[in-house]
Amino acid sequence: MRHYQARPAMRAVFQYGIIHGACDRDPAADIDSATALKGAPVTHQARVSQLKLPQLLLDVDAYQSDAVTRLALQFMTLTFARTTEMIQVGDKLGAGCFSFAGPVIRRGFVSMVGSS
Structure with a gap:
């Protein structure tokens, strides 16, 4: 699951839990997806120069x-x-x-x- 798919999935799980009485509220609503669900920084392998x-x-x-x-x-x-x-x-x-x-x-x- 990609980071941008995590929040909707969490919301769906907690909405189901609220409907069935397993939990009182949706803590996923408190998550700021712009900062909390960032992807990992991308690091590229260094290239080998033509001389090497x-x-x-x-x-x-x-x-x-x-x-x-x-x-x-x-x-x-x-x-x-x-x-x-x-x-x-x-x-x-x-x-x-x-x-x-x-x-x-x-x-x-x-x-x-x-x-x-």
């Missing part, structure tokens, strides 16, 4: 910890698939098939490291 991309690709090729994660990262670079899309595909193939950590800063460049 060759080193990132070398790091992905040299990644030895988990073959599935390495292959998923290589696939993502060839298809421009997003991490969330890969995780959704992995969930359909098998529970927790792909698992990614955030970008790790090493030696002045950004590389993606799998956490499986």
